Amino acid sequence: MKPYLYCLVLFLLTGCSREMIAKLYDVDYEPTNRFAKNLAQLPGQYRKDTAALDALINSFSGKIEQKWGRKEIKIAGKRNYVKYIDNYLSRTEVNFDKGTILVETVATTEPKQHLRQAIITTLLTPDNPSQVDLFSSKNVQLQGQPFLYKQVVDQDHQPIQWSWRAKRFADYLITHQLKVKEVDFKKSYYVEIPMVADQIEIRSYKYANIVRRAAKRYGIDEDLIYAIIKTESSFNPYAVSWANAYGLMQVVPKTAGRDVFRLVKNRSGQPSPKYLFNPENNIDTGTAYFYLLKNRYLREVNNPLSLEYSMISAYNGGAGGVLNTFSRNKSRAVSDINRLQPNQVYWALTKKHPNAESRRYLEKVTRYQKEFNNK
Template sequence: MKRFIFLLSAIMLTGCSREFVESMYDVNYEPTNRFAKNLAQLPGQYTKDTAAFDALVNSFSGNIEKRWGSKEIRIAGKSNYVKYIDNYLSRTEVNFSKGTIVVETIASTEPKEHLRKAIITTLLTPDNPSQVDLFSSKSIKLEGQPFLYKQVLDEDNQPIQWSWRANRFADYLIAHKLKVKTVDFKKAYYVEIPMVQDQIRIRSYQYASIVRKASRKYGIPEDLIYAIIKTESSFNPYAVSWANAYGLMQVVPKTAGRDVFKLVKNRSGQPSPEYLFNPENNIDTGTAYFYLLKNRYLKGVRNPLSLEYSMISAYNGGAGGVLNTFSRNRTRAMRDLNSLQPNQVYWALTKKHPSSESRRYLEKVTKFKKEFNANKT
């Protein structure tokens, strides 16, 4: 218990990074109520004033709890999008892993009209994360291409791009799919909207030209970039974690982002959340970090396949975690790693890595990489 309290105190005092947290604990980066106070900061706000940010996030989670109760706090994460509107009376959760969308309201007056507005907002939310404040109930300016375009079909099996179609589908859902439940002693009206079966593939196509450009620029295979994005965010451009990781490739500004700025781009400082919420910047930065892993931190790994396994593992748990799998002594670790066949390196990194999350991570990425190549043929 003391160690847990120390961890939370250290995070609040120093800021959190994936490497710092994983050096102490195996962490599932999906959002939980327990870690609501340590959410990543808002785009463009409180980049230096951490006290102001902590106050803001406490207020955000407190507003949710006031409306929905302590057991019904939902917050955006790596593979889910959550947005509150209507002074926290209505919300949407898109679960990209399950392919489901739940839109609900606890408004006590004219609940169907509140729900209708929330459905329309969900269907027309733009594909521009920098314009959507995930950590407030601010309204969204509905313009440009919807980020759920082609991933949801209306009652006529048509994609929803325009306001008239979104309005009509909202009316249909309320007339035919409306459900009611009790939330914190309140009546909640909601609808469940299924996403199309190939919703992940549809989102991945949006970034094909960006992935190709980054692949050629840094010499990192396209299939590896796609597999990392699928593992990190399920191609959710709004992905954010309490560990201060942002966007499609879940780049941590203070670690990978800072390294890329300094060692690849010759820039000072670190990327801002706005910078990383831009898909092109995010994929470029994440791929550039792979370039550093390949050509700097793990350049001593001789076998190309062993190097790839090491890079994948290091993207999640750091290069130090990879080497510590083989020995605490860096020179000996590299020697031992190079003495093994690639399948033995894979076995060690998926069975003996200090972090259980990093062990699973390498398995997921290699699986998605195989799936990507199988679907290409």
Template sequence: MQHKTKSVFLLAVTLIAGGCSRETVQKMYDVDFKPTNRFAKNLASLPGQFQKDTKALDALIQSFTGKVEKRWGSKNVKIAGKTNYVKYIDDYSSRADVNFDQGKVVIETVSSTEPLSHLKKAIVTTLLTPDDPKHVDLFSAKKVAINGKPFLYRQILDQDNKPIEWSWRANRFADYLIQHQLKVKQVNFRKSYYVEIPMVENQVEIRSYKYASLIRKASRQYGIPEDLIYAIIKTESSFNPYAVSWANAYGLMQVVPKTAGKDVFSKIKKRSGQPSPAYLYNPENNIDTGTAYFYLLKNNYLNTIKNPTSLQYSMISAYNGGAGGVLNTFSKDRQYAFKKINNLQPNQLYWALTNKHPNKESRRYLQKVKNYKDQFNAGKL
């Protein structure tokens, strides 16, 4: 008891001095921040946006990949993800892979009959794919309905450095690519004819501008800073409205229907059930739902945290690993965990969540979001 009192006193003195190092926090603040099971029975589960819910998605992808393997082989399966758009057409013989992280588009075909004709069709389809994800089924080879402004408008320029919006320009660029940049490789004992198209340097900014009004609207409605919403979208999807992930999460803010989506429907929208993938693929619905979930984190699940900066760090971490993951970083007893958090400076809390959070992915997640927030505020996002 005497030792504990002495430790608390020393910690208080250090905090008042304002120079508490991470080593001091780690050594003095209750055994290296390692979770303890001492009060496990007292910690009610707190919802997490990315609690894995993949049963339906797993079944869909298993069926889908089986069809892809027949054409491309088991080693050449590509599937849409958070930051890449993959679409198959022509009975799975042609595909486009738009990699937003690399800023590169690869369009290829393994068709054995008239491959260049199939490749041109795939190029034109990719260039004119609409901006609305509801028109595109990523887990089939269904034809893409071409209407409205293209998804990749201004993110790819043709041979004359012009953006591609109309069919005539897309067809002309496709002819140019096949004539001047055609490549061939072996894929599963077949020839793959393909082209690679670089995206413009500021492709992320171009996509982000499209959602500025929606982000501003959600920010004002729920009291969540715009820079945080931008940083979350950049982290989750790189502003890819077609994004889908392993956690059965959809759209720009990668909302999971069964967890965060259901929570928002129940507590904020006063609706039963949960949002459908089609609902979450709508950018306005997605940004609204993701931001509303941050409102719940701020005002319901983590509202005991007093410092605004510490609260925001905790909200970011909880968006990825759940509010329970944040608290478990400090104690299995919820009230004690909140007490610990409120006794830390924001930089100390940040260090703990990026070094001692039980989930390694959540540690990296907070770092990424903070970096993107800083970039946004410096005018670089």
């Protein structure tokens, strides 16, 4: 058996962490350009940073449980928006994958009035995630362009932008589509609102100018940025995940965010959730991280398409995960990648990558790239 194939088989059988690779094989992450000073030794966008988020969500979940019961705890994620108001008595869940909106209340006095206000709040929630606290029941300031504008239409098939139309639609829903169910020995009054069929495309168009600027600034293809956003969040700017990742491109503040701040922005510290909930900041930061993947972490990959496949996989599973797919030795891994055709690199990263999520991730992103290019 050839030596490099032996190493690949050995790795697949035994497994190995990114930290062990660096320790055993002296992976060289020495900076080589002005964007790569003080480079983090173990680049990886999705190394978990959950302590602070866990503490916040545990407290948040306890308050939800008091009103809704243990089985009815719902929290915002990557592809769903969840917001509580009215001292946790009312809430909204927008499921972007299914294209549905559920607005409900467990208020025991005047439930229809509570539900009406929750519907109006949902329809008029602003297109600015930095103004909305997802982990409390704080009221939402209803000003500016609604986030769901054109993604939902009223009984007359008209988009909802103004207060009067939102109020009228709320009255219509309560009169014609009100439902009741049992929730933890209480009654939940709710309505379900379908989103328009092209709701994902409508959201994607909103960020066209931001994507274009970021692509030009960092030399990253627009279709790749679009595909990453669709994969990570379905164009949900309120997205938050288990890895303490935020916004459209699901940037982790302590890893990718910190690297971009230090190496690209020449700033100390790391981006805050509020900073990353701003779509302009989020897309800029996520694209800047792709710049680092392209020009530093994986710069020795020669073929442009092989490099792109490696960058996509690394955005999810780290540059170390890409190299580990081919060899336990960094130099040999790069050599192996450069000897292979792009389709062979793609096959290895989607079939032999040590992380199953990363294998699926590359498949999704490349599929979405084709969709955007065929439009």
